[in-house]
Amino acid sequence: MNDVNTKTKGLNEPSIILNAHVDADGSLVKREGYQRVVDLPGAHSMWTDEKGITLCMAKGNLYRVVDGSQVVLIAESRQPDAPASYLEISGLIYASNAHFTIVYDPSTGVCESWGIPVPEAPILIIGEGSLPAGTYQVCFTVMGDRGRSSGNGSISQLKLEASGGIEILNLPTGGTVWMTDPDGSQLYYSGSGNVVTELPDSPEPIPTMWGVPPLPMSTLCYAHGRVWGGRGEKLFYSEPYQPELFRLADDFFDLKDTIGMIAKTEGGLYVGCKGQVYFFAGTNPVSMRQISVSPGVVPGTLCYANSLGQLGQNVPVWIGKGGVYAGSVDGQVVNLTKEKIQVNPQQDPGAAIYRVKDGQTRMMFSYQQAGGGQNMAIGDDAACEVIRKGTVI
Numbered sequence: 319m320n321d322v323n324t325k326t327k328g329l330n331e332p333s334i335i336l337n338a339h340v341d342a343d344g345s346l347v348k349r350e351g352y353q354r355v356v357d358l359p360g361a362h363s364m365w366t367d368e369k370g371i372t373l374c375m376a377k378g379n380l381y382r383v384v385d386g387s388q389v390v391l392i393a394e395s396r397q398p399d400a401p402a403s404y405l406e407i408s409g410l411i412y413a414s415n416a417h418f419t420i421v422y423d424p425s426t427g428v429c430e431s432w433g434i435p436v437p438e439a440p441i442l443i444i445g446e447g448s449l450p451a452g453t454y455q456v457c458f459t460v461m462g463d464r465g466r467s468s469g470n471g472s473i474s475q476l477k478l479e480a481s482g483g484i485e486i487l488n489l490p491t492g493g494t495v496w497m498t499d500p501d502g503s504q505l506y507y508s509g510s511g512n513v514v515t516e517l518p519d520s521p522e523p524i525p526t527m528w529g530v531p532p533l534p535m536s537t538l539c540y541a542h543g544r545v546w547g548g549r550g551e552k553l554f555y556s557e558p559y560q561p562e563l564f565r566l567a568d569d570f571f572d573l574k575d576t577i578g579m580i581a582k583t584e585g586g587l588y589v590g591c592k593g594q595v596y597f598f599a600g601t602n603p604v605s606m607r608q609i610s611v612s613p614g615v616v617p618g619t620l621c622y623a624n625s626l627g628q629l630g631q632n633v634p635v636w637i638g639k640g641g642v643y644a645g646s647v648d649g650q651v652v653n654l655t656k657e658k659i660q661v662n663p664q665q666d667p668g669a670a671i672y673r674v675k676d677g678q679t680r681m682m683f684s685y686q687q688a689g690g691g692q693n694m695a696i697g698d699d700a701a702c703e704v705i706r707k708g709t710v711i
Contacts, residue, residue, distance in 0.1 A: 339675075358389050363402040363415075371424050373411065375402045380413060380420065380429075393420050393429045401618060401667050403538040405545065407561050414535045414547065421562075433531025433562035434460055434468035437490045442476040447483020447515030452500020454484060456508075459526060461492045462562075469529030469563060470496060470505070483515040496524045529563035532556070537617070541582035542601040548577030553589055555603050569603065578617030578665070581634035583647045588634055590615025592665055595638060597649035612651040613639035616663045616685050621670040623679065636670070637663055637683050662688045 337349040358381065364374040372383040373392075380393035380402070397417035405412040411422040412432060419432040437458040454477075457470040476484055478500070486495065489512040496505040497514060499521075506521040508514050532554065535547030545556040545564075553571040557563045571589075579590030586606065587598040592614045600606040619637035626633040626644055629652065635644045641653040641661045655661060668685030 342678075355386050356383065356389055360399070363404075365402075365404040367406050367411070371411065373404060373413070373422070375399070375415070378417075380422070382422075392422060392427065395420070401536065403536065405538050405540045405561075407540055407545075412538065412545070412561060414532070414538055416536045416549075417534050419532055419534050430463075431531070433564075434462045434466070436460075436469050436530055437471040437493060438488065439472035440474040440489075440495075441487040442474050443485045443487065444476065444478060445483040445485035445513060445515075447513075448481055449478060449483055449514065449516060450500050451478050451480050451482075453477045454500060455498045455503070455505065456484065456486070456514075457496050457505060457524075458490060458493045459496065459524070460490055461494065466560065466562060467494070467526050469526045470524060473505075483513060486512040486514070526557070526560075526563055528565050528567065529557060529560070530566055531562060532564045533566065537577060537580050539580035539582050539587065541587060544603075546580050546587060548580055548589070551575055551577065551591075553577060553580070571598075571603075571608070578667075579615045579620050579636060581620055581622075581636070581645065583632075583634065583645065585647045586649060588636075588645050588649075590617075590620075590636060590638070595636075595643070595651070597645070597651075599649055609649055611645070611649055612643050612653075614665060616665055616668045618667040619670045619683050619685060621672040621681060623672055623681065624674070625679070635672070635681060637661065637668055637685050639663065639665075642681075642683065664688050 338346040339349050341347055358376050361374050361376045364372065366372040374381050374383065378395045378397050378399040379391055381389045382392050383389050395418040400415040400417055402413055402415040409425065411424060413420050413422065421430045421432045437460050440456045440458055442456060453475060455473050455475050457473045459470050460468045462468065494510050495508040495514060497508040498505055499517065505524040506518055508518060532547060533549055535549045537548040539546045543558045545561045547554050551573050553573060554564055554566065555569055573589065573591055575591035575593050577589060577591055581588040586600055589596045589598060594610045595612040595615050597609045597611045598606040599609060616637040621635055623633045623635050625631050629644055629646050633644050635642065641655040644652050644654055664686040666686050668683060670683045672681050
């Protein structure tokens with residue numbers, strides 16, 4: 319920039335550039351401009367699949383941004399507003415916040431419930447048949463529109479004093495019957511009819527025992543074939559390759575601290591809480607090891623760097639107490655800004671984005687600085703001269 323010539327200048331020779339990029343040689347290039355394209359008061363939690371689908375939340379409702387010029391309401395939650403998290407699995411988009419869950423099918427524009435509600439308990443009476451005498455336990459599952467089964471509903475019990483059959487009075491549409499052997503405990507497939515007269519020749523155990531749809535979760539991650547979701551202080555996980563099926567009574571980790579981030583690597587998961595970030599080493603929740611690896615996280619500041627030097631590819635990066643952190647595939651965490659920028663964030667929700675522009679990797683973060691933003695310091699090992707009005711100061 320020319321800061322000597324005081325004559326009126328146009329854009330080709332500006333006096334001041336408020337927004338500029340610094341090239342590798344140190345020269346300044348005016349940053350490209352942006353403009354407002356659509357009004358949506360209170361918009362937040364924007365997400366894109368980078369294939370043309372862009373979603374966001376506003377005042378508790380889910381919107382889709384169409385062609386960058388209009389917004390379409392696709393789900394009205396009727397719940398309080400809260401930051402949302404998204405997953406894309408097999409062409410469907412799963413969305414959740416602290417108050418509601420939903421599944422959006424972009425191919426049809428239709429929203430569905432996340433998971434299939436479990437059916438009611440069977441109503442049983444004694445009928446004709448060749449079932450041996452004994453006590454039988456019976457339950458239902460229901461097949462969803464996409465060919466996936468619900469978990470089982472409550473179990474009913476019926477005792478046959480002599481050989482006979484079992485009639486079912488309330489078999490739901492699309493329902494499947496599961497029944498134990500006489501005086502047994504394991505439930506087996508017994509068909510889809512409302513009368514059971516004999517034991518199956520080739521018993522098939524129920525695969526979705528006690529599975530239910532998820533509770534609302536504030537942060538989501540899909541890794542190692544499972545959906546992982548943070549709700550309060552608990553980290554829940556789904557059944558393998560069944561994102562709509564959770565065993566909420568047993569399948570969770572209790573971290574005793576509010577969860578604000580879940581990040582995936584090939585070797586495990588980073589789970590960020592208010593006080594600490596933990597690495598769960600492994601891919602099977604039964605054998606995972608929980609390790610404390612860094613200070614607490616700022617929710618909403620997770621992004622993934624496609625390539626980050628020796629740390630590899632698809633590296634999770636986030637804002638935490640004391641800096642910008644990056645995690646390796648095996649749980650090693652590096653503070654990228656240590657001794658360069660003093661970061662003292664509040665742990666209120668922030669935001670992050672990663673992109674590559676003109677061959678340069680750029681990560682941008684937004685967060686609230688503790689102390690009103692007045693205590694940030696930037697340092698470097700290089701010495702320089704500062705010149706003001708032609709004089710070194």
